[in-house]
Amino acid sequence: MDMIEYLAAHFAHDPDFLADIHASTGGLPSTLHSYEYMMGSVERPPAQVVDRLQRMAAISDCRWIGEHIGMVGTADTYAGTFLQPFGTDEQTEQFIVNLRAAAATSVTPFIVENQPQVFAQIGPRGVCRQVADVATGADCGILLSLSNIIISDSFFGMDREKEIAAIPLDRVWQIHLPVPSASELGDPGLARLRDDTRWAYATLEQLAAEPDFRPAAIILEVQAAGTPSRATPEEIKDRLIWAREMMQVKEPAVGGLR
Template identity: 20%
Template sequence: MSRGGALPDLGVGLGYRSQLHNRILEHATEIDWLEIITDGYIHDVRAREQLEPLRERFPLVPHGLEMSVGSKDPLDEDYVRAVAAVADAVDAPWVSDHLSFTRDHGVEVGSLTPVHRTYDHARRIAGKAQRVQEMLGRPFLLENITYYVDLPGELSEAEMLSEVMRHCDCGILLDLNNVAVNAANHGFDPYRFLDALPLERVQQVHVAGNSAAQSQEGFQFDAHDAEVSDEVMQLLAYLLLRQDVKGILLERDESFPEDFSEIVTDLRRARRIAAREELR
């Protein structure tokens, strides 16, 4: 990544959710940075202004849902400009979104949908991602998603992500919980998956956990509703032995614990792994 060397080392952070607002401030010394969901602030200037107290305490990184770089539609440059305004407002070191599509041929899909894995489409996605990065004026990272139907294509998931990176100088946001869920559902080795990626492009990592209720007849679902599993933490340790990253981010989206120490425990464990105090 051409500008990767300029990115700050943020440490271990937490995905900002309004339900956790007060407890985040109460435990600010345990949290190095926050990731905000970009789309919650694009059309709501008042909500953006409410980020100011957080910005005074934490670096803020926008993470989006609707860039839809995997669509065959033209890039929505008005949307990119709106994302850029949020990033400018919080002085974000980078911006991220998903390697997926959420709309196609003008139709809203309503979910993060896997892309067709072909060489031609990889080049199209790379061109869009590069344009997004240029318009943002800061590094743009693409995240691997969870998918429940494995679409046939010329490339594996790891090959597709690698091929996109080969044609742009954007970075990767590597979601290790998504890797673990996909590996379980589609029968591949998550460590071999990591080995197949251009790890030097990984700038940020997501870790999360799923409760036992998110598994049905051996099929797993991605919910971010529990403590981070040992499996995901072991993947983090494996990755960090091979590649340093600029930020590790804990996601919790549902079943927020009454006792915030559950989240603090995950943050501290990730920090120990980053410090090589826990190694695989």
């Protein structure tokens, strides 16, 4: 593989352990996946949290920090880590202000990810429209999660193509792609998982044909919600080769692993 995504929460109690893990990969470039910047919250994270995240980025050859934009709220009240933002003008502006401030002192850029929709839309923007407005306003990249669109559809019957159409493809730096094991895909009791996975693969192939779509990384989610067992190393390798060929990458630069 060419890149690895580290989940910041895994190293919260021992950030320096990330240096050992990173060394064991041979120093692969990485991205740090986080929510602790609380980009949608009025109250900012404590300085020690920011320092810890920045240290993780510095010791792992991190090319960007992928932030969930689901930590939202006021100084007194938060709506949890993985809940979608509210879609309001006020909330959108709060994201933009916080992202710009965080980027000004960060060792690496930020990108923002579309959240799963788990409750009814409140403001005028859907999840992907708000991500697009935040990314444009803060001048940052987007992490387009096909996994989260699938999750949203399981809650609300979302129009997947309409959501993706709201994303400016030239701002997509990274993709999250679910990769279940072949045994799961062949299980008669997991027809929904099979259909969803086929949709994700076909959608990525369609996006790859768009001239504006040139993500720097496709991260394969082998430990994601909805994938009870991991794909085998051979299955992962085959999917990495598929991703490189699809994006017409002659030198390793696209395939990554979470």
